[in-house]
Amino acid sequence: MKQLILTLSIVCLFLFVGRTQDNIVPSPDLYGVGDWDADSLGNHRVVVKVYDNTDLVWAHIPWRRRDAQPENKSIIVVDATTNKMVKNNYPVAVNREFGDILFQPQTVPGEYYIYYLKYQQHGRSNYPKVTYPKLSNEAEPTWLKEAKATSKDLGAQPKAELVQFQSIDPFNSFYPMEVIATQNEVSQLLKEHGDTDYLLFPETRENSIRMTKDLPFKWIQDGVSNQFSAKALKGEYFTFQLGCFAAQNAIEDIKVEFSSLNHRGTPVVEAGEFTCFNTEGIDWEGKPFAKVCSVAKGQVQALWIGLQIPLEIEAGEYEAVITVKPKQMAEQQVTLKLAISEVAVLAAGDNEPERLSRLRWLNSRIAEDDGIVAPYSALELDGNTVKCLGRQVAFGEDGFPESIQSYFSESVTKIQGSGKELLAAPVKLVVETAEGTSKWTKPSFKLIKQKEGAIAWELQNEMPGFELEGKAQMEFDGNINYQLVLTATKDMELNDIRLEIPYQQAAAKYMMGLGYKGGFRDENIKWKWAVEKNQDGPWIGTVNAGLQARFTDNHYARPLNTNFYQDKPLYMPDSWYNEGKGGINITSEKSGSVLLNSYSGKRKVKKGDQLHYYFNLLITPFRPIDTNKHWHNRYYHSSQPVDTALAHGANTINLHHANKINSFINYPFFIPERMKAYIDEAHDKDAKVKIYYTVRELTNKAPELFMLRSLGDEIFSNGNGGGFSWLQEHLDSNYIAAWFVPSIKDAALVNTGISRWHNFYIEGLNWLVTNVGIDGVYIDDLAFDRTSMKRIRKVLERGNPGALIDLHSANQFNPRDGFANSANLYLEHFPFIDRLWFGEYFDYNLPPDFWLIETSGIPYGLMGEMLQDGGNPWRGMVFGMTGRAPRVNVTPLWNAWDDFKIEESEMIGYWDSNNPVKVNSKDTYATAYVRKGKQMLIALATWAKKDDAVKLKIDWDAIGIDQANAELYAPAIDGFQQEKSWMPNDRIVVPQGKGFLIVVREKE
The missing domain is CATH 2.60.40.1180 (Golgi alpha-mannosidase II)
Known part of the structure; x- marks a missing residue:
């Protein structure tokens, strides 16, 4: 009965809203596609037909636009018969719900196109700036005067017939989820449900909820419902949405609960198999987390829900109850009625991206383990000494390193019998008060994990005024992470808390980081924290023995890199930064050692205050350089026929994006059969194929895009919007526009520094290895952490032993990118990649020590190639580096x-x-x-x-x-x-x- 009343109300609404809607109900037939030059006229138009031979005709257009301030955007009228612009036109009224336009027809009878989102594109083609020209009028003054007079009584004018709303292609269409409901329609809806805080609208996965500030007219037609009927296949990961409209009040937080999926009253699938991605998940480290899901008053939140349908389930009708529980509001229930067919789907539906079954990849724990990868060996523990490939660390009773030795040869091509000591004295955490340096009195070092790839321990200590608790872990690649928490046991004034790392003079020959280019270390360095600098620690060492130290805290969030650093810069760690008092000094001591002093300066603490001093130590080199592999694997970096690459002498092909095989950036799943055929051909001819695939940005063509947007800033970085027209017209704002490919109109958005998207990415990599047979990935700068990189390496090695990863980076040592050294920035990833390609803006005229430390990869167990201007082939060969084919002709070399x-x-x-x-x-x-x-x-x-x-x-x-x-x-x-x-x-x-x-x- 309630649904009948709502339907009648909507019918009455259409009868009485007058010319605002013109009694035209949005329907599939009313929305189509056309063929025109979008760069000249925009992506959208209205087709109208004129039958009256008159100087003035009235076009009433109930366009229901989602864009803000349409009255400020230009309108162009074109005669469809002659393709000539009709200059005599006058927009009488333009708003988001409708437009009234008078124009002088030229061909009668005839059709006319009214373009209403013309844009202008400026700037660099791959990072366009798009603006929308303001409304202007070039009509003849006499005609315009008559039009203005006539506009006072539009009903008396001959009227153009609305034929269709058109977009340049289906991808640009606003129908149905971006065709807005009018204010009157929303008001009527609110009136119907005046006693309800929020309204729920079940929606299929095919109709991703796209708008947050408007209701789609579709929901006015569908109405509020507490039931959702759908069809699913056996074995499918089934996804759908609940649209939550905060009708009367803001929602502070939403929880979603599920019953079991029942068949004829019998539970068949447990409730735990359901998930709501907007309220819970598994992070990139495999840890469960809860999301706060709030909704501002008058806005819409999509609640995306997933359920794995068992492959062996009986076909038939199933039901489950979904309970939506906003904080301090009445709960509501939606009954899911699911008809499961006899047909089974392969791989949960992952082979068909439009099913959105891959959303479950967001919560994947694939390769989240303490296993190792080649060429690394299992960690060995002997007392307080831990050995990894080519290195060993002895820990003192306080849990800090007192000796770090490297066993790599000077050319880093082999491991030798005698070690090179890095430390001149133990690493120590120093607390200094006005009375002087306090002494730690109760050191404790307790082993809590011993796996082949990781050994972890707990630390405890005490001194007058402080208790220390912490965790540390050393991993098979030589990475050691410390998370220390100092709790004040009384009020105190401190002069300093600092970490001291004393290097042997012979092991501190070179340095990079802290605003210094890679090369010979300056004698005395003084550095201060600053958000403008993407710097949190240096690497110091010699070629066959080095140590990177980085300093963070419990609030660390990976910053954006390259062009986007300023949009999300480095978070200043409260402990080390200390309101600008902290910094790092590196000095040559009289004892002959080189001291790295990471200090935090004066501060006051009260009893119970906690300070989080986190730091990371990374011992280099990571592995012996495999020169044979370097000479053998010859790269061809272009999407050309296999035989073209082979004719150059290459045997490893990098398929970039923006081509017929790997079309859209970081989403290589649309045409896997074409990619597989190419790879199969290459394999038949003893060549490997790697593809461009990373996570720094994501194409707007990804089917999951709007679902990912529903997660707030979890997957995509917040920003000022802009960029290519599609982004502005369908996303409104609150994003950062990234790389754009004009030929295929591939417009990407910037991801956050780290998120659940890494889980999706790694699952996607596994799918590509399994189903397409890729031999690795080409990574264009890095936007994920070393945990994700470890998982990537494991997936590749377990699925395709011998698979390769090469890393490209532009030189980020500039103000825009925070004066970051690319090698220092990405050093934590080097243990898991096979080759460097550094890169645009690298200056190959800089001295050999810069080449050695910052571009060659040699001190870290890698080798590389050159890019900028083709590099310098003569100097490159001193480091085993060449340019890359076909950018340069490497074949003779x-x-x-x-x-x-x-x-x-x-x-x-x-x-x-x-x-x-x-x-x-x-x-x-x-x-x-x-x-x-x-x-x-x-x-x-x-x-x-x-x-x-x-x-x-x-x-x-x-x-x-x-x-x-x-x-x-x-x-x-x-x-x-x-x-x-x-x-x-x-x-x-x-x-x-x-x-x-x-x-x-x-x-x-």
């Missing part, structure tokens, strides 16, 4: 490698004291690739400001070649060098900015 048989060689860098080649110049450097007893390849390059004439001193015994019968030969390499030869004692003139590849061999 690859052929030279093969002629030399570089895969059989040992790489010994200029930084290695065992290098058998010495150069008598401070500006020219040599790296040796030694095939002992056979040949040696010398990569020689100069950083001198002019040609440099040098002599080489070669340790002939070390390379096993007879000097008396040796020659130095530079083979002809197209684009690199002409053929040339020297005798061992000859001077070699190295051209400015260039170098040679010289084969040292015995004469035949």
Whole structure:
């Protein structure tokens, strides 16, 4: 009966709202698509038809627009027959509900197009700025005067017939979920339900709830309901929505509860199999969490619900009761009536993105374990000493490191028997009062976890005025994380709380971070916290032994990076930052050590106050450099036919996005059969295929987009909106526009730094490995944490052993990006990737120490490639780096490698004291690739400001070649060098900015 009354009320409403709605009810036939140039006229138009031959015709358009202030946007009238603009037009009234427009028809009878969201695009094509021109009028003055006079009595004018609302394509359509209800309709609805705080509107997954500030007219038609009927398949992960309209009052928080799914009164699926994604979830670390879901008065919140239908379930009719429980409001129930068919669906429906079954991926715990990945070995615990691959850490009774040793060779290509000590003294946390430094009196160190990939312990200690409790964990890649909580046991004034890390002088040769480019360490460094700087700690070390220290607290949130850092900068940690008093000093001590002092400065504490001092230590290198793999895997970075890549000599293809195989950024699921066919062809020809797939931003084409938006700022970063027209017209505001591809109109949004989307991403990666056969991923800058990266590596290795990850980054050492060193920023991920590609804006004219520390990857167990302007191939070879095909022609250089048989060689860098080649110049450097007893390849390059004439001193015994019968030969390499030869004692003139590849061999 109530539903009948509501229906009659709506019918009466249409009869009495007058010309505002013109008795036109939105329906599927009223909305279609057209074909026109959107960049010239916008994405939307109204088609009307004129039958009267007159100077003035009235078009009444009940468009029900979701955009704000439509009266400020231009309106264009075009004669459909001639395609000419009708300048004589006059918008009499324009608002969100309707528009009244007078115009002078040219072709009668004839159709006319009225474009009402014309936009103008400015700025960089991949980051467009789109504006909407204001309403203007170019009508002839005489006609305009008559039109204005006539506008006072529109009902007396000949009227154009409304034919259809059109969008440029279905994706741009507003129907049905963005066609707004009018104020009168909403008022009537509120009147009907005046005693109800909130109203519920069940909705299918096909009609994602898109608006938060308006009701869709569809809900006026459908009405409020406490029942929802739907169909599902066996084995499907079934999703749907409840739209919650805060009709009378704001809702502080919503909880959603479920009954079991019943069949003929018998429970079949337990209530726990339901989930409401908007009120609960599993985070990226596998931890359950509850979400506060609030709704402002007059606004709409989508409640997305999911249920796994068992594959073995009996077909038939099922029911469940969903209880919506807003805080301090009466609960409401919705009965779900689910008809389950005999048909079963594969993979829960994941192979069909439009089913939105993949939403369950948001709560995935895949690869969330303490297992290890190659080439790492299980952690070994011997007393208080923990060993990981190539390194070992001895912990004192307080739980802090007192010794850190690295066993990597100087060229980082192997692990050796003797270790290199990093620390000059134990790491310690120091508390200093006015009376001086306080002493810790009750150290306690208790093991709480021992797995192959992680060993964890608890710390406790005391001193006058403070109790310390904390947790620490060391993992198989050499990462050590500390979470310390200091609780004041009395009121105190403190001079400082600081962490001291004393480095051995020999292990503190280089540094990057804290506003310093990678390279030789300055003697004394003073740094202060500042939100403008994406900096929270340095890496200090030498090539084969180093330690990164980063400082955070319990409120840490990963900032955005690259172009978006200023939109969500680094959170200043309360403990270390201390209202600007904190900082880091790095000083050379009289004892010969180098002290890193992370201090927090003076502060007052009261009894019971807690201070969270969190920090992270990361020991480098992570693994021996696998030079054979580096020489063997030859990258082709372009979406071209497989044979094109192979013709260049490549065997590893990176499929970028914005192509016919991998179309939309970070959502490679639309055409998997095409991608699989390409990959299968590559595999048949002994090549690998990796794809562009990461999480920094997400295409607007993702079917889950509006559901993700319903999660507030959990998945997408808050921002000022803007960007491409589709974003502005369908999302309104509160987002950050990201990368845009004009050719396919792929408009991305920026993700938050870290979220449940990482779970979805990793599940998606697993799906791609399993169903498509990808051989890895190309990651374009990193927007996730090391926990997610570990999971990514595990998924790849477990699904496709030998899969590869390469990381590209632009140089972020600039004001916009917070003067971050890309290598330092992403160092925590390096243990799990295979190659670096650094990158746009890197200056390859900087000194060799910059190359070594910040671009080569060598001190961390990696190797890399160059990008900006193709790089410098001569200097690059000193570090084993080239440009990447087809951006540069690497084929001749690859052929030279093969002629030399570089895969059989040992790489010994200029930084290695065992290098058998010495150069008598401070500006020219040599790296040796030694095939002992056979040949040696010398990569020689100069950083001198002019040609440099040098002599080489070669340790002939070390390379096993007879000097008396040796020659130095530079083979002809197209684009690199002409053929040339020297005798061992000859001077070699190295051209400015260039170098040679010289084969040292015995004469035949």
